[in-house]
Amino acid sequence: MRLTKTLYFIEEEKTITGYSSIGQPQYETVTTFVPFKGEVEPYSAKLAETNYGLFVEVTNRFFCKPNSNITFHKCIRYDEENYYVTEYLKYDKHFEVLMQKGEPSIE
Numbered sequence: 001m002r003l004t005k006t007l008y009f010i011e012e013e014k015t016i017t018g019y020s021s022i023g024q025p026q027y028e029t030v031t032t033f034v035p036f037k038g039e040v041e042p043y044s045a046k047l048a049e050t051n052y053g054l055f056v057e058v059t060n061r062f063f064c065k066p067n068s069n070i071t072f073h074k075c076i077r078y079d080e081e082n083y084y085v086t087e088y089l090k091y092d093k094h095f096e097v098l099m100q101k102g103e104p105s106i107e
Helices: 045-052
Strands: 005-019 025-042 060-064 075-078 081-090 095-101
Touching: 005 060, 045 081
Parallel strands: none
Antiparallel strands: 005 025, 005 075, 025 060, 060 095, 075 081, 081 095
């Protein structure tokens, strides 16, 4: 499997940047981008239904090596756009991941 594209996991972590005059910690959110390799292609909800029997929102699909960081609603950066994981399928030697452009909605 040729993995020619670089994708990034978007990790947000709150860190203490200092303390107030009364000793309360002050926090700042630090965003880091963790790179990994994959192969991305356009995809649709209709294809997901036909090929996998899944009813999910999807704009793209990517293939990658097995990665424990891939979870539902995980934020991913690719080609200067943000995506989130809507479904993933684990196989012995690779993952097939469906993702939706934008930010996940919490319902």
